[in-house]
Amino acid sequence: MSWSLIARKEVGDSIRSRQLFVFAGLFVLIFGLAGYATVRSARRGGSPGEFVDLLTLISMILVPVAGLSLAHEAIVKRRTNGQWRLMLGLPHSRRDLVVGTYLGRYAILAVSVLVGTAVASLFVLVSGFSLPWRALASFLALTLVLALVYVAIGITVSALVRSTTLTAFLAFGSFLLFVFAWWIVPDAVVYLVNGLEMPASSPWWTPYLEALSPSAAHERVSDAVTTGDAGGDVPLWFATLVLAGWAVIAPGVGYLRFRETDL
Amino acid sequence: MPAIELDGVEKHFGDVTALRGIDLSVERGDVFGFLGPNGAGKSTTIDIMLNYSHASAGSVRVLGTDVADDPVAVRRRIGVLPEGFEPFETMTGRQHVQFAIESKGVDDYPEEIIERVGLEGAEDRPASGYSKGMAQRLALGMALVGEPDLLVLDEPSTGLDPHGVRRMREIVREEADRGATVFFSSHILEQVEAVCNRVGILRYGELIAVDSLEHLRGTVGAESELTVELAGPASVTAVADAVRSLEGVSQVAEHDRERTLVVGCTTGAKLAVLDEIRASGGEIGDFSTGETSLEELFVSYTDSAGAKPGPGQRRPEGRARADASRDADETSDSGTESTPDPQPSTEVSR
Numbered sequence: 001m002s003w004s005l006i007a008r009k010e011v012g013d014s015i016r017s018r019q020l021f022v023f024a025g026l027f028v029l030i031f032g033l034a035g036y037a038t039v040r041s042a043r044r045g046g047s048p049g050e051f052v053d054l055l056t057l058i059s060m061i062l063v064p065v066a067g068l069s070l071a072h073e074a075i076v077k078r079r080t081n082g083q084w085r086l087m088l089g090l091p092h093s094r095r096d097l098v099v100g101t102y103l104g105r106y107a108i109l110a111v112s113v114l115v116g117t118a119v120a121s122l123f124v125l126v127s128g129f130s131l132p133w134r135a136l137a138s139f140l141a142l143t144l145v146l147a148l149v150y151v152a153i154g155i156t157v158s159a160l161v162r163s164t165t166l167t168a169f170l171a172f173g174s175f176l177l178f179v180f181a182w183w184i185v186p187d188a189v190v191y192l193v194n195g196l197e198m199p200a201s202s203p204w205w206t207p208y209l210e211a212l213s214p215s216a217a218h219e220r221v222s223d224a225v226t227t228g229d230a231g232g233d234v235p236l237w238f239a240t241l242v243l244a245g246w247a248v249i250a251p252g253v254g255y256l257r258f259r260e261t262d263l
Numbered sequence: 264m265p266a267i268e269l270d271g272v273e274k275h276f277g278d279v280t281a282l283r284g285i286d287l288s289v290e291r292g293d294v295f296g297f298l299g300p301n302g303a304g305k306s307t308t309i310d311i312m313l314n315y316s317h318a319s320a321g322s323v324r325v326l327g328t329d330v331a332d333d334p335v336a337v338r339r340r341i342g343v344l345p346e347g348f349e350p351f352e353t354m355t356g357r358q359h360v361q362f363a364i365e366s367k368g369v370d371d372y373p374e375e376i377i378e379r380v381g382l383e384g385a386e387d388r389p390a391s392g393y394s395k396g397m398a399q400r401l402a403l404g405m406a407l408v409g410e411p412d413l414l415v416l417d418e419p420s421t422g423l424d425p426h427g428v429r430r431m432r433e434i435v436r437e438e439a440d441r442g443a444t445v446f447f448s449s450h451i452l453e454q455v456e457a458v459c460n461r462v463g464i465l466r467y468g469e470l471i472a473v474d475s476l477e478h479l480r481g482t483v484g485a486e487s488e489l490t491v492e493l494a495g496p497a498s499v500t501a502v503a504d505a506v507r508s509l510e511g512v513s514q515v516a517e518h519d520r521e522r523t524l525v526v527g528c529t530t531g532a533k534l535a536v537l538d539e540i541r542a543s544g545g546e547i548g549d550f551s552t553g554e555t556s557l558e559e560l561f562v563s564y565t566d567s568a569g570a571k572p573g574p575g576q577r578r579p580e581g582r583a584r585a586d587a588s589r590d591a592d593e594t595s596d597s598g599t600e601s602t603p604d605p606q607p608s609t610e611v612s613r
Contacts (some may be wrong), residue, residue, distance in 0.1 A: 002335075005365055009351075016353035082348035085315060086402060089343030090366035093335045262316030 001091045006100025007107065011073075014108045023066060023108060027116025034058055035120035039127040051124055052135040055117070056222070059143045060215065064150045064179050067109055068166035071154025072171035075258065076100045076164050084263055098159055098255040106151045110144055117143075138225050142218065149214045150245045152179075159254030162261070182213035207233035264327045266291045266413050266444035267312065271321035274307050274468075281307045282468045284321070289446055289461070291412075294439045294456030297448040298561060299465035305448040306346050308465070309417045312446075313343060326412055337366070342406030346397070346417035350390035356401050357386040368384035371408050380404040384582050395422030403431065407438070414467055416447035420454055428554050432458055464564050472564055479564075488553050489526040489533055495546030499524065505543035506536055522548075 014020040038051040078084050087097060092151035117140055121131055139216065157170045168209075186209040191198055211217050211234045220232060267289040274282040282304045291296045299305050310316040312323050314334035323330050325337045337551060359374040377386045382399040385393070390401060397423055406414055414435075420428050435445050435458045449455050456463060456476070463473040472479060494500060503517045503524055511532030516525040526536050533552060541545060 002366065003361075009362065013351070013353045083344070083351060085345035086311065086348040086350070086405070087344055088315060088334075089338065089341075089402075089406065090363055091335050091339040091368075092366060261316070263309065 003096040003103070004094065006087075006096055007104035007257060010101055011100060011107050014104075016188045020108050020111065023070070023112040024115040026066070027062070028119045030058060030062060031055060031116040031120035032123060035123040038124055039129060042127075042129050048124060048129040049132045049135065051120075052132055055120070056139055056143075059113075059139075059146065060139050060219075061179060063109075063113070063143060064175055064215065066112065067147050067150030068154045068171040068175055070109055071102070071105045071151045072157050072167045073164055074105055074155060074160060075158035075254075076167050077158075079162065079263060080164060081228065088132025088263070094259050098155065098251060098258060102151065102155045102251055105155070106148055109147045109151055113143055113147055114140070120237045138222075142222050142225060145221075145243060145247075146214070146218045149218065149243055152247045152251050155216065156250040156254035159251070159258040178213045178215050182216055183210070185213075186210045186232035210234075211239050211242055214243060214246045217246075264291070265289060265324075266293065266326060267295075267446060268324040269308070269312070269321065270323070271325060272308065272311060272318045273320040274304070274311060274316070277320045278470055282311075282318075282422050285465075285468075285470050287463060287470060287473060289444060291444050292439070292442060292444045293461050294435060294459045295447070296459035296462045297446060297465065298452065298455055298462055299448075299450065301450060303465045304468040305450075305465055307468075309346075309448060313338075313345075313415065315345075338477055341413040341415055342400045342408065342411035343404045344414075344416040344419050346421070348398075348402065350393060350398050350401060351353060352389070352391040353386050354390055356382050356390050356393070356397075356404075359390055359401055360386075360404050360408065363408040367409040369409040376404040376407055379407065379434065381427065387533060396424055399423055400427060400430075403434065407434070410441065411443060413444045413446065416445065418449060419447055420449065420451060428454065434527055464561065467565070487528055487530045487533060489524075489528060489536055490551050490553070491524045491526065491537070491547055492549040493522045493524065493540070493545050494548035495544075497544040497546065502540055502543050502545040506539050509535055510540055512536065 004238045011020070021058045034051065034054040038046075038048055038054060041050060042048050078087070084097065088092075088094070117136070121136065124131055153174055154171055157167050157174065161167055161170065187198075188207060190202060190206055193203075211220055217239040220234060221236065221243065223232065224239075265288045267287065269285045269287040272282055272285040273280070285308060297305055297308070305314070310438055311318045312325060312330060313418070314330045314337070317331065326340050328336050330337050337525070350361075354362065356377060357373050360376050364371050364373065377383055382397065382400050382402050382404065385397060390398065395599055399419065401417065403416070416435075419431055423431060432454065435447070439445055439458075445458075447455075447459075459476065461473070462479060464471050493502065498521050499517050499522055503515045506512060506524065507515045509528075509532060511529040512526060513529075514527040517523075518525070524540070527585065528536055537547065537550065547581075
């Protein structure tokens with residue numbers, strides 16, 4: 001169980017370097033603003049249910065940013081500064097390093113999300129409004145999944161390449177692509193496959209392609225959970241599988257590459 | 264079962280060949296010095312031994328286990344002082360040692376280790392503020408945790424002050440007395456000479472000699488070293504040339520500034536050397552004799568033995584310069600005799 005020692009060291013590093021406090025503080029601040037906005041609008045007769053919608057909206061951007069920025073340097077930086085050489089002089093395997101780093105960094109983000117949500121919720125409660133507990137609970141669960149997936153992508157990028165500049169570039173690129181630009185991809189593929197012109201009706205697999213983005217898959221699962229709507233363009237199981245793939249298979253590929261290369 | 268067995272280990276980086284087939288066996292209990300100039304492939308070999316990098320061909324067994332198959336099993340029984348590492352930036356020296364103790368699952372006392380490597384007083388400071396020498400001490404301490412069967416030390420004296428070097432030497436001796444095998448690389452020869460019972464010399468990715476120190480000294484053919492300080496006006500070079508032609512003299516190093524000759528010769532030729540110096544017009548101010556230092560041994564090996572680098576071979580600049588000067592007076596080289604580098608100390612221990 002030597003990965004758990006690595007994971008604990010990651011969390012310990014984060015506490016000792018105050019990084020955890022910075023991230024938790026960031027979430028407290030931004031989620032807190034959402035809480036404040038909710039309270040203001042509720043005093044004018046709005047519904048406190050907006051609170052969770054607001055948090056969901058913010059998290060769609062904030063969580064990928066935080067996850068990628070926490071994870072994208074995690075492996076490559078210790079490779080560059082030689083800390084893995086020190087670490088692998090001890091009885092750890094490279095798999096321990098990747099798994100421990102992944103879960104350790106995830107714990108940092110998960111704690112930040114939890115603390116941010118707790119503080120903002122408390123603010124709403126203290127201001128005299130009730131909270132939509134069920135919606136809040138599903139928001140938390142789903143956001144923790146989104147966090148896992150984006151930490152996984154950061155770890156993957158970090159394990160794949162040898163240069164910190166390249167990882168920063170790839171992390172930023174995957175953020176833009178998955179969060180903002182993915183909707184272009186299915187259309188572009190259809191356009192290319194169809195001989196550079198758009199067909200009258202989209203092929204059946206376009207929605208599947210669209211759901212390959214972790215953010216899109218997450219949205220699909222969120223919709224199913226919050227509205228209870230099991231139908232949609234793609235089956236729920238597919239979106240779930242996509243999320244699992246990003247969380248497990250991507251870092252797995254990163255690990256295999258990391259294992260095969262020289263430190 | 265040997266502690267380390269390398270079997271035909273090769274390493275290529277693109278079309279550059281770093282190791283060209285290393286066969287090496289280090290026995291249990293040996294203190295093995297792995298020598299070679301910068302860029303010879305010492306660290307590459309150690310990286311492959313530790314599974315930090317992967318051999319292009321060949322295999323490595325450490326304590327009977329193939330490192331590529333089960334690196335963790337190997338790491339459980341060895342202690343490593345790696346080259347080119349930075350300490351963990353958020354942890355103190357004590358926390359580093361504590362982490363090594365937890366990693367190895369033993370119950371050593373951090374205080375003992377810290378005192379042993381001479382870091383007492385600095386153990387509760389963040390290791391990111393340590394000097395290079397302190398970081399070396401710290402990593403050595405981490406390597407010592409859990410009484411490993413084999414210590415692998417890559418250039419352990421890097422950045423150490425004389426006290427640190429002495430402490431390092433003492434620790435290597437203590438570990439060897441405990442029964443551990445010690446494998447360390449160095450380009451600084453006196454340290455190897457002081458503690459090792461066996462030595463391997465690596466050059467241009469080839470192991471050109473593996474032997475006990477006594478045998479290596481014998482192979483070079485110079486059992487003695489004679490240092491002569493010249494008085495009077497005679498030219499050092501002229502005297503050196505005269506001495507060089509004597510039978511039994513294997514190498515002559517000139518130090519113009521100090522007006523000193525260092526002559527490697529058979530014990531019987533010492534008097535003849537002194538006579539020849541006087542005969543060629545030199546005045547002897549002072550002289551001393553001693554055993555051949557490993558330094559001359561090393562220079563004579565790395566300069567004259569082994570193949571010249573192939574087309575794809577890395578060729579360190581310092582080496583290239585030394586070889587160029589050798590090529591210039593190659594005509595005066597008479598087969599068995601080799602002209603040593605005139606400034607061996609600055610060349611190899613930079």
